[in-house]
Amino acid sequence: MKNAHRLVLFAAVVVIMIMLANFYGRVMGAQSPDGRAIFVVNCAVCHQPNGQGGGPYPPLAGNPDVNAVDSANVIATVLNGRTGPITVNGTQYGGNMPSWRGQLSNAQIAAVLTYVRTAWGNSGPAVSEDQVAAARSPEALSGAALFAAKCAVCHQALGQGSDAFPPLAGNPVVTASDPSAMIAVIVNGRSGPLTVNGKAFNAQMPTWKGTLTNADIASVATYVRSAWGNNASPVTEQQVAAAGAPVSVSVGASIFAKNCAACHGANGQGGIGPALAGNPHVNINNPGNMLATIIRGRNLMPSWRGQLAASDIASVATFIRSSWGNNVPAVSVEDVTAIKQ
Ligand code: HEC
Ligand code: HEC
Ligand code: HEC
Known part of the structure; x- marks a missing residue:
């Protein structure tokens, strides 16, 4: 009898604790992310607040x-970039x-896409x-599929290479x-020359940083x-x-093509943003002001803090x-980290 009482009391305490935890969870802001707010902060600079681009x-x-x-297509675009x-x-x-893979959580991407798919007259189903x-x-991005899409053109479908690769x-x-x-x-x-199993090669292996995410490179390397x-x-x-030279001009070139050329021009000649070729704010020995602009953003220039690694x-x-x-x-990683955020 005593044991049965204890059991009932114990069960009641557990139920009350669960109810309290639920209540506090709701009150203390465990609510799902606000898709509209995520859009305004991260997307409106390019797609405009009214979604008109x-x-x-x-x-x-x-x-x-x-x-x-x-929704597979839009999810892939926001996760991986395009x-x-x-x-x-x-x-x-x-x-x-x-790519928003490293910046936004699954819940945030679901919320912003649900917002985008229901705002401004859109009527797509919610994204979970x-x-x-x-x-x-x-x-989802298998190493085999990535190899077939990105590498087989040179290294061949069975990895057997050719005279050149x-x-x-x-x-x-x-x-x-x-x-x-x-x-x-x-x-x-990497640029040649290179000898593999006694055979010499001398050509150019492209840089994949800035083009493939670290997760994709891990998948294709594992494959x-x-x-x-x-x-x-x-x-x-x-x-x-952790791999690779922390500062690399060829990595910088691919990052520029992917993230900056749309506004500054493929040859730094300018566009929405000012010309960077021959720009006096760029061509001074101290890189501090230029780095501050890139890291913090200014007017239409986006802030790259949190979007690009210091390297x-x-x-x-x-x-x-x-x-x-x-x-x-050249600019060092220390020059970048010295800029107050
Ligand atoms: C730096 C500018 C920029 C930012 C910031 C940006 N986008 Fe984009 N977005 C683009 C460009 C450019 C394209 C078209 C890419 C192409 O031509 O392949 C695009 C394409 C898209 C597409 C695909 C449209 C289609 O027709 O398939 C979606 C969806 C999208 N963006 C959503 C978002 C969301 C959500 C965010 C914020 C989390 C965002 N974008 C932030 C520039 C941006
Ligand atoms: C445009 C052609 C091309 C593409 C595409 C390409 N590679 Fe290469 N890859 C090369 C060349 C050329 C070399 C040798 C470079 C040299 O001579 O130094 C090489 C070298 C390599 C090496 C080093 C081999 C060694 O013995 O040191 C690896 C690993 C590699 N590639 C993997 C990949 C992967 C993975 C992909 C796809 C993500 C890829 N490659 C895409 C041309 C290419
Ligand atoms: C959405 C368009 C856009 C993108 C994308 C963009 N920029 Fe800019 N950038 C601008 C604009 C506009 C300015 C001028 C800001 C101002 O002062 O009003 C600027 C200014 C700059 C400046 C300072 C130039 C000066 O004369 O002071 C540098 C350096 C720069 N951007 C580098 C970059 C780099 C690096 C990237 C890519 C990682 C990039 N930008 C991506 C639009 C862009």
């Missing part, structure tokens, strides 16, 4: 892709949509956090127990190390993040400072 930025209002019943050309309602656009989570997992199957750099040398080549690119009879350990996203900002600044006739010293 403009310049290189496509409209999201009245856009059939945005209103599509199947580089033109794209045609919306008969007009062609060719800019760069940044689960849908974004499924699209984000590395399995080295084999990845049976390649000792690829199957080494420490993957860091191989990761560095994929991240930063390459385990396909065609290769039998080496998987590669993690952390290993990719990426140093790389893109170094690229700008040594391109199109500009000729001032």
Whole structure:
């Protein structure tokens, strides 16, 4: 009898605790993210507050892709970014949509897409956090699919290479127990000469940093190390993040093409933003003011704080400072981190 009483009391206490936790959860702001607020902060600079777009930025209002019943396409665009050309309602656009994979959580991406799909007369179905989570997992962008899409053109479908491009199957750099040398080549690119199993190669491996996310590079590297009879350990996203030269002009060039050229011109000649070629604010030895603009943003210039890693900002600044006739010293990661946020 005593035991039964205790049990009932215990159960009642547990029920009351759960009710209190629920109540506080609701009161203390455990509510889902505000899609409209996320849009205003992160997206409106390009797509405009009314979703009408403009310049290189496509409209999201009245856009059939945005209103599509199947949300896979828009989720992939926001997660991974997208580089033109794209045609919306008969007009062609060719800019760069940044990747939000590292900046926004699954819940935030679901909320902002649900907002975009229901604002300004749009009427697409809501996007759930689960849908974004499924699209984000590395399995969704399989290493095999990435290899076929990005690498097979040179290294061939079975990794066997050709006269011009080295084999990845049976390649000792690829199957080494420490993957860091191989990761560095994929991240930063590489120029010949190179000898693989006694055969000489002398061509250019592109830089993939700035084009593929760290998660994608980990997927494709894991695939390459385990396909065609290769039998080496998987590669993690952390290993990719740690790989490669912290400041690299070729990485800077690809970051510029992806994130900056839409406004500053592919050759730094200017556009929505000022010319960076021959720009007196760029061509001074002290990079402080230029870095402050990139990190904090100014007027129509977006802030890249939280969007690009310090090493990426140093790389893109170094690229700008040594391109199109500009000729001032490189920028270090320390120069970037010295800028007060
Ligand atoms: C720096 C400018 C920029 C920012 C910021 C930006 N976008 Fe984009 N967005 C673009 C560009 C440019 C394209 C078209 C890319 C192309 O041509 O392939 C695009 C395309 C899209 C598309 C695909 C449209 C279609 O027809 O398939 C969606 C959806 C989208 N953006 C949503 C967003 C959301 C949501 C945010 C904020 C989280 C955002 N964008 C922030 C520039 C931007
Ligand atoms: C445009 C052609 C091209 C594409 C596309 C390409 N590669 Fe390469 N890759 C090369 C060349 C050329 C080399 C050798 C560079 C040299 O001679 O130094 C190379 C070298 C490599 C190496 C180093 C091999 C060694 O023995 O050190 C790896 C690993 C590699 N590529 C992986 C990839 C992956 C993964 C992709 C896709 C994400 C890819 N490559 C896409 C041309 C390409
Ligand atoms: C949405 C368009 C846009 C994008 C994208 C953009 N910028 Fe800008 N940028 C501008 C505008 C506009 C200004 C001028 C800001 C002002 O002072 O009003 C500017 C200014 C600058 C300046 C300062 C130039 C000076 O004369 O003081 C630098 C440096 C710069 N941007 C670098 C970059 C880099 C690097 C990137 C990519 C990581 C980038 N910008 C992306 C629009 C853009």
